[in-house]
Amino acid sequence: MNENVEEWLDRHQIATVRTEGASPDGLVLGKHLSRAKFVRSLPLGPAISDIAFAYDVGGMPQFGWWDDWRQECLGDIHQRPDLSTLIASPNRPGMASCVVDFTDTGGEPLAVCPRSVLRRTVDRLGRLGLAARVAFEIEGMAFLDSYGEARAKGFRDLSPMGVAAPLGYLTHDAHRMTGLMDETVRRLDGMGIAWEAWSAEAAPGQFEINLEPTDPVTAADQTMRVRQVLREVALDLGHSVTFMARPTEGYGNGAHIHHSIVREGSAAFYDAATPDGRSSLMRHWIGGLMATMPAAHSFLTPTVNSYRRMVGFAAAPLVVSWAEENKSVALRVISRDPKVARVEHRVGAGDVNPYLALAAILAGGIVGVEGGIEPPAELRVVAWGLPERFPHLPDSLQSSADALEQDKAMADVLGEQLVHHWVNTRRWEWLMFNTTGGDPTASSVTDWELHRYFDLV
Amino acid sequence: MPGADIVVEKDPTPVVLGVAGTLKRSAANRRLARTLGRLSGVLALRSSVDRQAVTVRFRRGRVEVGRGAAADADLVITLDFNNMSGPDAPSPKIKGAVRHPVLALGVARVMEPPTGTWQQEAAEFWAFARDAERMPRSLRVVCTDDGAELDLGEPGEPDYEVQGSAAALKSVFSGSSILGEDFLAGKIKAVGNFEHASVLTGRSIAWVMGEGR
Numbered sequence: 001m002n003e004n005v006e007e008w009l010d011r012h013q014i015a016t017v018r019t020e021g022a023s024p025d026g027l028v029l030g031k032h033l034s035r036a037k038f039v040r041s042l043p044l045g046p047a048i049s050d051i052a053f054a055y056d057v058g059g060m061p062q063f064g065w066w067d068d069w070r071q072e073c074l075g076d077i078h079q080r081p082d083l084s085t086l087i088a089s090p091n092r093p094g095m096a097s098c099v100v101d102f103t104d105t106g107g108e109p110l111a112v113c114p115r116s117v118l119r120r121t122v123d124r125l126g127r128l129g130l131a132a133r134v135a136f137e138i139e140g141m142a143f144l145d146s147y148g149e150a151r152a153k154g155f156r157d158l159s160p161m162g163v164a165a166p167l168g169y170l171t172h173d174a175h176r177m178t179g180l181m182d183e184t185v186r187r188l189d190g191m192g193i194a195w196e197a198w199s200a201e202a203a204p205g206q207f208e209i210n211l212e213p214t215d216p217v218t219a220a221d222q223t224m225r226v227r228q229v230l231r232e233v234a235l236d237l238g239h240s241v242t243f244m245a246r247p248t249e250g251y252g253n254g255a256h257i258h259h260s261i262v263r264e265g266s267a268a269f270y271d272a273a274t275p276d277g278r279s280s281l282m283r284h285w286i287g288g289l290m291a292t293m294p295a296a297h298s299f300l301t302p303t304v305n306s307y308r309r310m311v312g313f314a315a316a317p318l319v320v321s322w323a324e325e326n327k328s329v330a331l332r333v334i335s336r337d338p339k340v341a342r343v344e345h346r347v348g349a350g351d352v353n354p355y356l357a358l359a360a361i362l363a364g365g366i367v368g369v370e371g372g373i374e375p376p377a378e379l380r381v382v383a384w385g386l387p388e389r390f391p392h393l394p395d396s397l398q399s400s401a402d403a404l405e406q407d408k409a410m411a412d413v414l415g416e417q418l419v420h421h422w423v424n425t426r427r428w429e430w431l432m433f434n435t436t437g438g439d440p441t442a443s444s445v446t447d448w449e450l451h452r453y454f455d456l457v
Numbered sequence: 458m459p460g461a462d463i464v465v466e467k468d469p470t471p472v473v474l475g476v477a478g479t480l481k482r483s484a485a486n487r488r489l490a491r492t493l494g495r496l497s498g499v500l501a502l503r504s505s506v507d508r509q510a511v512t513v514r515f516r517r518g519r520v521e522v523g524r525g526a527a528a529d530a531d532l533v534i535t536l537d538f539n540n541m542s543g544p545d546a547p548s549p550k551i552k553g554a555v556r557h558p559v560l561a562l563g564v565a566r567v568m569e570p571p572t573g574t575w576q577q578e579a580a581e582f583w584a585f586a587r588d589a590e591r592m593p594r595s596l597r598v599v600c601t602d603d604g605a606e607l608d609l610g611e612p613g614e615p616d617y618e619v620q621g622s623a624a625a626l627k628s629v630f631s632g633s634s635i636l637g638e639d640f641l642a643g644k645i646k647a648v649g650n651f652e653h654a655s656v657l658t659g660r661s662i663a664w665v666m667g668e669g670r
Contacts, residue, residue, distance in 0.1 A: 062655075063637040063654065063655045063658040063659065064637075064655060064656075064658050064659030064662055065591075065655060065656065065659050066591050066651075066652045066655050066656050070651070070652070072650035072651060072652045073650050073651055074651065395468075396468050398468055399468055424659075430471075431471055431662070434470045434471045434472065434509065435471055435472070435507070435509065435538075435539070436507070437507045437508065438507075438508065439508035440470045440508070440509075440524050440525075441508070441510070441524060441525040442508075
């Protein structure tokens with residue numbers, strides 16, 4: 001294996017390899033390694049301190065709970081490279097990057113490593129004889145201001161890279177972003193990341209990139225990498241990009257996750273023999289997603305800012321709901337044709353960790369299939385502005401964490417250690433917001449959120 | 458609970474929980490419970506350093522605690538929630554006490570329920586926290602003022618040791634401050650590993666927020 005790696009490094013004239021792995025908060029952690037060190041470190045990969053997984057987004061060590069993966073007086077964890085993800089940088093000659101899984105010093109995947117959690121979930125799906133195909137929609141907002149300028153302004157009153165009107169798809173709006181987006185897709189092409197389309201979205205400076213469907217781990221890897229490329233292109237061009245769920249008063253950033261299920265190479269969501277085209281597997285899948293949605297919500301809306309997007313008529317779903325071809329519900333189901341039969345999970349905020357968000361969704365589907373859960377009735381109305389009798393999604397970090405903590409079926413699939421750690425990190429985030437300068441009575445984005453999340457999530 | 462029913466808003470903030478916890482301690486005290494049963498009026502507590510605020514509505518025995526500073530507050534107290542009782546705690550600023558002296562006097566009592574010695578407070582905290590997952594089996598508390606020691610939990614060499622002045626120990630074990638914060642700020646010293654520091658801090662946070670009261 002190492003010989004093959006060395007041949008690959010020779011062929012691409014690589015002198016430096018950057019490791020890239022997502023923390024639970026979705027921050028991309030890694031090291032720049034000399035070629036020699038990278039090769040020498042295989043297969044375990046370079047070591048980093050385990051405190052890297054125990055800092056919050058603000059850099060504060062998280063206190064209050066403990067898990068088996070942590071060492072009592074701080075120690076190392078490893079970044080084990082997945083060599084199938086080794087790619088040469090299209091813009092930094094001599095540099096390659098490689099996605100990693102986080103392991104303990106013995107090489108066992110950490111129970112809280114997001115990529116490993118997703119892998120485990122995919123494996124469990126595989127044991128049912130099923131495989132998923134996944135495509136992320138990546139939304140963000142671009143500003144003419146550099147990151148430094150944005151910070152100096154307190155991330156307020158920035159100049160969006162687009163028209164002020166809340167209109168989507170405008171090509172002349174998109175033209176204002178071509179410097180950023182042309183270079184982004186050029187790099188994506190160079191990295192072998194298959195993108196389908198990009199467009200200007202409704203909020204000023206908002207864009208959306210659609211990736212081609214692929215297997216779940218690759219889809220999450222690519223989402224992490226696309227965001228990284230966008231941040232780096234913005235940095236290189238003197239602009240700024242954020243994936244905060246709602247950095248301004250305009251429409252928020254979502255992370256819609258399209259997925260379908262394949263069994264023995266065939267579209268398993270579709271059944272031509274049923275009047276609606278939905279297979280029993282699809283029904284159970286939807287049933288599971290519905291039953292676990294309050295718990296999954298914690299992974300799909302992970303920050304204080306995620307909840308700013310969850311207001312009426314702002315395009316984000318607010319109730320636990322599903323329906324055929326309805327973009328106001330949580331699960332937009334498409335079952336008219338085997339080629340397009342899929343579920344678009346529309347709950348995710350722009351600031352999700354793609355690995356954990358996807359793992360939570362697949363876990364919900366697995367719970368439904370394993371339990372044969374039938375979905376409730378389809379919601380055939382507009383899902384915004386509904387009265388309280390409709391089952392609303394949790395509306396705060398705390399209530400989402402509570403819902404996840406109570407859902408034993410989700411913990412069974414995702415792992416109790418992951419759920420324990422995640423629930424505590426969300427409660428910690430809530431504590432930090434409330435006690436370090438956030439305003440719990442604010443109805444719009446606060447300075448605390450902007451300073452904490454703008455250039456990190 | 459005699460004399461007072463403490464009602465907390467849905468999805469409360471940490472400071473709401475903390476204030477509610479203090480009021481529950483008062484409600485558990487027969488004399489203060491009687492005070493709570495008589496009090497009427499609206500109290501707003503505002504942080505002098507950040508955006509934290511609490512409104513307490515006293516309704517002669519029913520006490521409602523919620524976030525934010527209500528515009529109709531009779532009494533407004535501005536204070537540092539993170540440093541309410543230490544020797545360096547800034548004096549709170551009070552508005553409305555002249556117009557509402559009974560409320561002001563009552564609030565002064567119920568917001569500062571009596572505490573015991575640092576040893577009594579440490580023992581109470583230990584009774585609350587000891588059964589939590591991953592807690593140290595034993596805790597030694599050392600007062601640096603006079604060298605007095607208190608061993609809690611299983612006998613033998615302690616898993617974890619906390620040292621501090623009597624005031625610092627009383628503050629952390631009575632639930633006026635958080636162990637991890639005081640540790641990082643140098644107000645207390647500790648001997649032990651991060652696991653126990655973290656779990657003890659978790660219990661300390663819960664104690665500050667009124668759990669177990």
